[in-house]
Amino acid sequence: MVNTKAWEIALVLLTFLATSQNLQADDQFTPMVVSPLTPAINSVPGTDGKYHVVYELVLSNTRPVPVTLKKIEVRDARSPSMILAAYEGNELLARLRTLNSVAASNAEIEFNGTRLLLLHRAFASRAEVPPRLLHHLELLGAFPGPAQTTPTPGSYTVTPFDLTSRVLTIGPPLAGKHWVVFNGCCEANGARMGNSNGLLVPPQRRRPPQPPPLCARLFRAAQSAATASPESTPEPGGARRRMALAGAGQAP
DSSP: OHHHHHHHHHHHHHHHHHHHHHHHHHOOOOSEEEEESSSOEEEEEOTTSOEEEEEEEEEEEOSSSOEEEEEEEEEETTSTTOEEEEEEHHHHHTTEEOTTSOBOSSSEEOTTOEEEEEEEEEESSGGGSOSEEEEEEEEEESOSSTTOOSOEEEEEEEEEEEEEOOOOOOOOSSOSSOOEEESOSSSTTSOOOEEETTEEEOGGGSOOSSOOHHHHHHHHHHHHHHHHOGGGSOOTTOSTTOOEEETOSOOO
């Protein structure tokens, strides 16, 4: 009985040691830490018939050696060699923002510095949307370890997260024809970030607690103007009732 118990304990210890070694073998020093800005990331159907995945990555350099981003790949976690999108050079720089939503002047991130990377990937159908994403980074930084004092090339794959398809569906805040939509939620050249309740958030992708009062006032004003003057209801393609409303409405 004693021998059996001793063998059981030895087996548990050997299993623990083997597991610990495997974990240590998989660990890699990463001078820049990467995380998604929001805890939930959705795939959303668009009016173009495609499913859009829009999100931001938070990139922070934790070492005194500056980090210079060279390339970032979005990969399908089911098959990590499958590259869904790749960004480098000017295309990568065009998607980098400071925390003040200002375009980054270059791809270098200073010590204790943080940048946002704005990403948007469209899929032809829901079936093509992967359930989980990974991100592969190529950069210059403190490789191979924290003692490094000069920028050295390195790469690693990090930041796995799941995509969800549970999205609240609401109607447009404005009704009728001839509304113009611009500056939506998804591209890197629009107003995409804001501060709310102690958080950095993408306000155009947040569900409002109630219908926006501005939209309701605009709709009522448009209705009153159309009723008061026949000239305010132009033929299709006319410009008098067209209104620019960021992120909502109907296309003409």
